[in-house]
Amino acid sequence: MELKILDKTFVPYISAQEINKEIQRIATNLHENLKDEIPVFLVVLNGAFMFAADLLKYYTAPAEVSFVKLASYQGTTTTGNVTQLLGLDVDLTNKHVVIVEDIVDTGTTITALQQLINTHKVKSLQVATLFFKPEAYKQNVTINHIGFSIPNKFIVGYGLDYNKQGRNLPEVYQIK
Numbered sequence: 001m002e003l004k005i006l007d008k009t010f011v012p013y014i015s016a017q018e019i020n021k022e023i024q025r026i027a028t029n030l031h032e033n034l035k036d037e038i039p040v041f042l043v044v045l046n047g048a049f050m051f052a053a054d055l056l057k058y059y060t061a062p063a064e065v066s067f068v069k070l071a072s073y074q075g076t077t078t079t080g081n082v083t084q085l086l087g088l089d090v091d092l093t094n095k096h097v098v099i100v101e102d103i104v105d106t107g108t109t110i111t112a113l114q115q116l117i118n119t120h121k122v123k124s125l126q127v128a129t130l131f132f133k134p135e136a137y138k139q140n141v142t143i144n145h146i147g148f149s150i151p152n153k154f155i156v157g158y159g160l161d162y163n164k165q166g167r168n169l170p171e172v173y174q175i176k
Contacts, residue, residue, distance in 0.1 A: 003173050005162050010155075010173035014148060019130070019158055019171065022147035023051065026128055027058030029145055030098065033126065038062045039096040042088075044113065045069040046167065047102030050159040051130045051147075055100060066090040068116075070109050092120035102159045103131040105152065107139030114141050131155065131172075 003010045030039075041059075043052040045067050056065065068088055097117055104110050110127060117125055128145035135152040137143075156162045157169030166173070 002176065003166075003169075005156060005166050008162060009176040010157075010162075010166075011176050012171065013155060013174035014158075014172040016158075016170040019147070020054065022130070023054045024058050026130075026145045026147060027055055030055075030059055030126075030128065031061060033144075034061070034096055034098075037096045037123075038064065039098050040064040040066060040090060040092060041098050041100050042092075042113075042117070043067045043100045044102070044109065047159045047161070048100050048130075050167070051102055052100045055128070064090065064095075068113065070113065088116065088120075092117060092122050094121065094123055096124045097122045097126070099125070099127045101127065101129040103133070103155070104129045104143055105133040105136040107137050107141060110141050110143075111139045130158070131160075 001012065041052065041056065041063055043049065043065065046069065056063070066089060099110065099113055101110060104127070114125065126144040127141065129143055130147040132143055132146045132149050133152045134149055154162070154175040155172050156166035157172040159167050160172070161167045
């Protein structure tokens with residue numbers, strides 16, 4: 001069933017059930033990688049809020065959670081510039097950090113965030129993203145946990161928006 005958001009039309013792409021299954025898999029992998037550690041999950045707002053909430057439901061070991069807000073999109077295209085709207089409020093020194101991202105496409109945001117985190121002398125840094133666009137990726141930051149590798153097409157839903165709308169959808173739609 002097609003979905004109209006503002007001036008764009010979207011079609012169903014990834015179901016809520018498929019998303020849930022991948023999130024459980026990522027949580028299991030994180031458990032295995034961080035066995036006896038207490039990681040800091042650093043959630044990138046606004047897009048990763050739904051992914052983070054569900055991921056942390058399945059990650060049942062002790063953990064800290066903090067948030068940063070970065071912006072690099074305007075409409076359906078990346079601006080190429082990253083603006084920090086809400087900064088780090090936790091000391092990451094000697095901690096294992098997991099960046100929780102909704103989507104990694106060009107990699108501009110994740111690279112800016114890695115540079116910020118690297119000033120804190122962390123023990124380790126992992127990146128978990130629900131969606132990854134390998135065709136668009138232009139950086140060298142390792143993406144450790146990927147839910148879905150997808151084509152370089154605009155998607156909306158499950159935290160991802162089009163001009164501030166569509167984040168609340170429980171599934172993902174692709175632009176038609």
